[in-house]
Amino acid sequence: WSAADSGLLDPNITALAIDPTETETVYCAAGSIGTFKTFTAGVRWIAVNLGQPRAVITSILVDPRFPTNVYAALSGLGVYMSDDAGRTWLLRSLGLQSTNVTALALDPTFTSRIYAATSDRGLFKTFDRAMQWDVAGVGLTSKTVDAIAVHPTSPANVFAGTPGGEDGFVVKLNPAGSALLYATYLGGTGADTASALALDSTGNVYVAGGTVSLDFLATSGAFKTPLSHGRDVFATKIAADPTLPQVTLFAQVAVGKGYTTTFILENTGSARADGTLSLKDQQGEPLSVTLTDAASGQAPLQGSSFSLAIAAGAVRVLTAERPSASDTLTGWARADTLGGALAGVSTFQFTEDRVLKAVAGVLGSAPISVATLPVDNDDAESRFTGFAVANHNTEEIGVKIVTLDERGAVSDVITPPDLNPLPPGHQAAKFLHEYLPGRLKFRGSAVLIARGGKKFSVVALLSNQGLLTAIPVVAEKASNVPD
Known part of the structure; x- marks a missing residue:
């Protein structure tokens, strides 16, 4: 490590965020002075805090799709936003029932949706870049939320971490935020806190925190197991269950008379995904197509239901068509799999006289309400x-x-x-x-x-x-x- 603080007016750094489109551009929170920015990976910092009151900043976010949009949580003051890459800031806390914001996180696929964790009123979310906040986190048993993370490939899955009194715990909510999918405590007989959460692309959850419990559970071969200094840090991995059945739905397909639909299916998990891909027409009847997997070298298959076997980290590209049809049939498709973590998109396109006239991609999704x-x-x-x-x-x-x-x-x-x-x-x-x-x-x-x-x-x-x-x-x- 080497110092990279030239231009910073306070050495007490409480938050950092990198511009994902310009990785040498970094924002940091310096004590109660406000936000600073570097364009040179820390060689030189400048203040970018016009409109920010003096307060400790607990979290900074940079919108990955529109990186001029930057968000900062100011302790005791709420959420501020800059739409000009930090030059000026405005308060964006309408609907927040607490100004004590501890963490921010956004949906990487729909970046207008942002989550705010608070130390005394639970969890909040916005759909419109912080213009209006609504209560979230139905099912959370604690109003103190210290950490929040959004699944990078399944953003309907949101994870919240709280101190939980004497124990930390991790909660997974359903996509609607109305029920628990699982909840687990982390701790022993002493005081334990969960302070940070992260997820990988397969759904594994990583929790970091502190413990004073002499009997805090540690796995065999852990880096360090006995408590030594009164309070130690811990890192825990909660593995995703690869055996849970997964349903991935594609609400629109079109085949015949110039229309074809291509399914791009990726297994982002660490285990093989096995199952079926089925197509139905608008009346719920089996939609018979010719399915081609060009990479397999096999002859095209005919039918409405097809076996799937996708290795961990692999991608399959399947094209459904009705080559000699004089009409177009529309409908929908579903992939039912066990193991792995399936993500995908179906792209239907229209070609006339060998000229591509229209194309639209539909992301696969789990059932929603x-x-x-x-x-x-x-x-x-x-x-x-x-x-x-x-x-x-x-x-x-x-x-x-x-x-x-x-x-x-x-x-x-x-x-x-x-x-x-x-x-x-x-x-x-x-x-x-x-x-x-x-x-x-x-x-x-x-x-x-x-x-x-x-x-x-x-x-x-x-x-x-x-x-x-x-x-x-x-x-x-x-x-x-x-x-």
Whole structure:
């Protein structure tokens, strides 16, 4: 190690963050003076704290997609944001019920969604770059949250760490934040605290903290097991369970008459993933296709259900088509696997006279109970927002749609007849203005809710001058949206 503090006015550093697009650009919090920045990997630092009150900064975040957006948690003051790479800062704490923010974390796939941990009021989240915060963390038993981490490839999985009184503990919530998936204590007979969390791409959880317990559990071969100085640090790994079944849903596929759908399936886990890939049409019937795996060198397969075996760290690219069909069939697909950790995308494309006319990629996802999607309708520009919803369940579901304007106020609440019920295995694809003709020009968001606590799969698409583009779906809703 060597000193890299030239220009810092306070040597007490409480937080660091690296710009992921310019890795020599680093932000740091220096005591109570505020934020400093280096463009030279620490060779020289300059103050970037205009608008920041003097306070200890507990956490700094840099948006990986829009790195000029930087967030800082100021102890006792709340969350501040800079949208000009730190030059100026504004308070962004509307809705936060505590100013004692201990940690910040963001969703790497939808960076407008940010989580804030507090020392006295639990966990909060925002969907709009900290403009409005809502309560999160239903099921947490402690209002003191010291650490938070978002899974890098499955961002619906959020982990929170708390002191837990005499013991630290780790909690995993379901994607809706409404129930525990697991909770475990870490500690012995003395006082133990969990102070930091991290995750790897396979779902393993790493916990660091401190202990004074003489009987703190240590595994065989650990670097150091006996307590020596009254209080020691610990590092614990909680392994992901590779045997849990995983369902990955793709809410939209299209095959025939120029349309093909390509599935790119990656096993990010440490064990092999085995299972099946199945396709269904809009009526829930098996969708028969010709499936080609070019890398395997094998002849194309015919059917609607296909075996999967993907080695740890491997990728399979499978193309589904109906080469001689005179019509286009649409539907959905699901991958059911055991072992590993499957991630994927289905890309459907339209080719006419050997010219690619349209292409849209749909991220695979676990079943969800609510989906929020951005809406940008303008009939004068031939721009419309649509969606596809698939019912993967063995029983029917109902779907409610709520629209919100740009200010976040509820505009419409409808229960479309063709989605209530949506029979098992069925899929429906619609443009929003088909249900709401008065929204031909509308900007805001739409929330799809699976009624009665059921789950579904949803994809959002934007048609711009007839060209389709997939747009992000967030598996959460704002607090003012009725259930």
